[in-house]
Amino acid sequence: MTTAADADWDALREAARDAMSRAYAPYSGFPVGAAALVDDGRTVTGCNVENASYGLGLCAECGLVSQLQLTGGGRLTHFTCVDGKGDILMPCGRCRQLLYEFGGAALLLETSSGVRSLGDMLPDAFGPEHLN
Numbered sequence: 001m002t003t004a005a006d007a008d009w010d011a012l013r014e015a016a017r018d019a020m021s022r023a024y025a026p027y028s029g030f031p032v033g034a035a036a037l038v039d040d041g042r043t044v045t046g047c048n049v050e051n052a053s054y055g056l057g058l059c060a061e062c063g064l065v066s067q068l069q070l071t072g073g074g075r076l077t078h079f080t081c082v083d084g085k086g087d088i089l090m091p092c093g094r095c096r097q098l099l100y101e102f103g104g105a106a107l108l109l110e111t112s113s114g115v116r117s118l119g120d121m122l123p124d125a126f127g128p129e130h131l132n
């Protein structure tokens with residue numbers, strides 16, 4: 001079983017901050033970076049990428065799951081996300097669903113009040129297991 005102690009949360013947050021520094025957020029002025037550990041030990045990251053057509057902006061988590069797939073797939077085990085101040089940010093609802101696809105309910109997320117599972121933050125989630 002994966003536990004919160006399996007992750008170096010400080011290093012993961014640092015990777016998220018590094019990704020945040022590459023964000024393209026000229027419209028909101030709200031850069032975001034995300035980082036996650038993969039079950040094979042890789043770290044994947046993403047930053048938000050906005051668009052002049054405001055509604056088309058991509059959350060940092062979109063880039064993260066794209067990098068996950070591009071670099072070999074696997075399951076996400078630990079996740080963190082930071083804002084422009086480097087503070088922990090909670091993923092939006094759409095991103096919780098994106099993360100569920102690749103980490104399921106067991107994915108551990110860093111929050112300002114400790115580590116919580118995605119299952120706790122997206123209860124009764126719809127996922128690939130329901131497509132039968």
Ligand SMILES: O=c1ccn([C@H]2C[C@H](O)[C@@H](CO)O2)c(=O)[nH]1
Binds near residue numbers: 050095
């Ligand atoms: O989980 C989240 C929430 C927000 N944002 C981005 C979207 C937008 O570019 C900016 C302000 O909402 O923050 C993310 O990248 N991830």
Ligand SMILES: [Zn+2]
Binds near residue numbers: 096
């Ligand atoms: Zn989002």
